[in-house]
Amino acid sequence: MAKVVAVTGNEACANALRQVNPDVCGIYPITPQTDMMQRFASFIADGKVDTESILVESEHSSMSACIGAAAAGGRVITATSSQGLALMWEMLHIASGDRLPIVMPVVNRALSAPLNIHGDHSDAMGARDTGWIQLWSENGQEAYDNTIQAFRIAEHMDIRLPIMVCLDGFIISHSIERLEYLEDQQVKDFVGPFKNFLPLLDLAKPKSYGPLILTDLYHEYKRAQHEIMTKVKDVVLDVAKDFEKMSGRKYDIFESYRLEDADIAIVILNSAAGTTKDVIDQFREKGIKAGLLKPRLFRPFPYTEIADALKHTRAVCVMDRADSFGGYGPLFMEVSSALYQADTKPLMINKIYGLGGRDYLPSHAAQVLTELNEIAKSGSVKTVKEYLGARE
Amino acid sequence: MAETVEIRWHGRGGQGTVTAAKVLADACLSGGRHVQAFPEYGPERAGAPLRAYNRIASTELRMHCPVLEPDVVAVVDATLLDSINIAEGSKENTIFVINTTKDPKDIRAKLNAGPKQRVVTVDATKIAIDCFGRALPNSPMLGTVCKVTGLVTLEHLLDDVRKSFGKKFSQKIIDGNLEATKRGYEEVKEG
Structure with missing residues (x-):
């Protein structure tokens, strides 16, 4: 029985990691690391897991330790955030190039300078091109469920690639919400023994x-690395199907x-998707056909499927909680690349929102939907990329 | 109870305001309800003004942003009434729960509260000092919020206070907090 x-x-991700009971865990315990690894370290100290922890002097070393342990033949985890992930960058490529199925929750936070560790993608x-699979999570439940599914995806014999499970810093990582835990045995059976x-x-040998x-x-x-990535989507869907059988919770790419039937749509990742859904309901009540698309699998990016899901709309806003300065936001680049190949396509705009933990409010979603409605009516876009809610 | 109850807590760092929001979320989990509890993170300093939030609903909570139009405003430190606008975003029928020695009528006048807004006071700091010797008004405030909202029964709340405080404190402190929660529930004044 599920426990509410x-x-x-x-806490939820740490508990998922406890239920999986990995062999080795690299830990660098200093901010911007979150209390996820601290909680997991408590499980180790209390004998709740058999995991061997390797305490290291930096996140670069943490990933290095994970690479060594995974190559040696262990089921390996760590978690990181913000500058910690940035410092791992060099080793992230080695983990994927060596085809090591390391599982790593990433609490999404801003990068310095100026110093800020609030929610931000x-x-x-920045780790988009490192060859890791990325799953993104709207809330604590999704972060927990994705963490469990991540092991099956990464360790699949056709895949053997490292995977990040992304969740929003503070908004999800440090906020309490209701969610359902699976039984320890269910998780153990679902993930199965580690195959070397x-x-x-x-x-x-x-x-x-x-x-x-x-x-x-x-x-x-x-x-060859690219070829493996093309197989990930089907594995993600198969694992999601099994997960739904066990939990009743449905996942897709x-x-x-x-x-x-939407005329206008917002494409948005993680926690802001929830807030947007509530506002979409309000617009629907006013007779405006608004919809939303929330990517879960960002790497590999499902170009064809996302284009198919959006091509009938008249105007789309892709919202990014990260920027590529001098370029468009990273999610916008993907979605516009996807739609370029489609036979019909909507008009598109890109909003950069919520950097460094700036609140994303219902009024922001309403502002974007109102603009999209005007674009759909007029058939023209004034400005492609803008910062949403920036103070002048 | 309305479908969703949104609470905004105002306190100062070190008064247990965030803990109060967490305990309330846990207590409200019963009956299949959805809950959220989260503080506003900033530079964490003892004595600095802080906000924390609760949402309690019968349906899934998808909104992930601060509470902007609270149904309940709980002020753990009355000195905040002079330094920030605790009534910001309040609705026609918002309930204000204030930890103060003052008469609720005076607070109502100070807040310029509307006819449908309720103003409730409790001397939570005094209750805390009486019960466990420290000026930590969070447990009596929880009792008062529980009373005015009817979100959970007192017995249920006490169970959760026992569980939450039991992880960290001695039996004497736990008993003191249980007594303080109970008195917060009982010693509510309205004006």
């Missing part, structure tokens, strides 16, 4: 990871909300 609790997103967007693949500790590869084959190696 009121917990923070961090700049950290995970070419472990370093198999001394009878010596091997090496990440050796020098020259101009003759590096190009093909990278193509993205969520569509009142989108099927």
